[in-house]
Amino acid sequence: MSIRIGIYGYGNLGRGVENAIRQNPDMQLVAVFTRRDPASLEIKTEGALVYHADELSKMTDKIDVLILCGGSAKDLPMQTPEMAKLYNVVDSFDTHAKIPQHFENVDKAAREGKKVAIISVGWDPGMFSLNRMYAETILPDGKSYTFWGKGVSQGHSDAIRRIDGVLDAKQYTIPVEAALDAVRSGENPELSTREKHIRECFVVAEDGADKCRIEEEIKTMPDYFADYDTIVHFISKEELVRDHSGIPHGGFVIRSGKTGENLENNHIIEYSLKLDSNPEFTASVIVAYARAAFRLNNNGETGCKTVFDVAPALLSPKSAEELRKNLL
């Protein structure tokens, strides 16, 4: 019997989850829930239905895990606790500073509903967090570094679009190669914000807009760009669509640490991702954790979990025997 999945929210992430479910034969998409008019949505899974979000409370006997594909700013802080009373849920809440509060809210709701909720699943938070934790635990005397990119930052792209005279924009976060090399050498360098990442911007300006002023406004924008070396390119609308429509991302988690009687031996642990599609990869991680949520709840567990709390074997469709025989 396959694991019956519901998706709440059908943007880039929701569509990614739909695709990922098709790559996992033990899972089945039952329904997509939307706050839009259900008739306006065209999904790709035969046999799955589209419902208005108002119907969410009525499907509890037909769905094993509900995957929440809303945004971290406005949707998930409300939706995840609400839904964790009714369903096993997985979300990708990624506002790092607010995770402890979100955890408390979701934990209370999931215990009340006797469900399992796994929050902050994806790659950062998610796989990167796991790798930070494993590496720090193995090498207590050391230093950890996280680099992001090369990839599109939605928040920074949006910030540029709000500038007067800008029609559209894409911003890439790029790790500085020299910084990566210094970390890999075991030097444990102290790196400033500027030394770790470059920001490269592709901007479509309105006809006749003052490009010098736009470039200046970008480069001096506090929080977003002022602390970085920022490169600005003005291109045409056509070039933006042709060359910058993808949503690639990735990054590096590196720990450099020492062992030995006099800490004379150095070790480098490096985990990296190079992703053609940020939302599709995030969705693939989420779907694996949906399998774990289902199994944990079947084993009688309830409450909120993160990637730290989930034994790796619970993610895999393979049996424990198969894993030991073929992957250990």
Add this chain to the structure above:
Amino acid sequence: MSIRIGIYGYGNLGRGVENAIRQNPDMQLVAVFTRRDPASLEIKTEGALVYHADELSKMTDKIDVLILCGGSAKDLPMQTPEMAKLYNVVDSFDTHAKIPQHFENVDKAAREGKKVAIISVGWDPGMFSLNRMYAETILPDGKSYTFWGKGVSQGHSDAIRRIDGVLDAKQYTIPVEAALDAVRSGENPELSTREKHIRECFVVAEDGADKCRIEEEIKTMPDYFADYDTIVHFISKEELVRDHSGIPHGGFVIRSGKTGENLENNHIIEYSLKLDSNPEFTASVIVAYARAAFRLNNNGETGCKTVFDVAPALLSPKSAEELRKNLL
């Protein structure tokens, strides 16, 4: 109260475990057990005692976790089941083909003794296994690659030493850069044994030995060298000691996989290790899993586990709140 550790076997790995315990303030080395004369062992931990292995059955109330530092060929198949009846244990059993049988034997003993045993801990098997599993589960449509090195292979070094006329030798396994690049490009190449690794040998020959014959014997040795491109250097005893006394190792686990409606997006997950000391890094992983073994048994669990079965948070000395706040 700290976790009280015993070490059984005081070779490179045992000494590495002793050092690693000193890097973990919540742990304390209580005793080292040896089959040699205890008076012949000089350990570095003040307050810890050295006992003959015959005393192992008498310390069950003084040790929380016994770390088994013997070899996989002859020691662990006997020792781990025997000790799992008395103690929570961790071993680094690394004969991949025999893991299922070892698991069965240890599981039976640990259940009998109501203890937790975690087997095959280290980096391969161990962290590499975990990364193979996480990556394969996240990207079901893809291909996984494991490369080893650059590092010393003890087995291959020993094989060279058995050749007539050879006084000493060190063999390095080296991944082929072009193969790594092909994998990282997402091409999913089929790679032969020869295409993946080079074997480089540093050999000290007896005075007057026939170096041509030795080189030929190395390069044509079945299983060990015949299927590889092998480089042989003859050097002096002094050069071997000066330049090749370390035990570095490492390697790469790479998965390349596709997502999307038509599998049009490629993703690369890469995990790599660059280790100055193979046994010390292995020891550092083992010590983290000793913490988990202690906690699992305290929670009422018994039986044999592998890295796949252990929730990541159990490895860390930090609380769940701390992990969520600072590492998620």
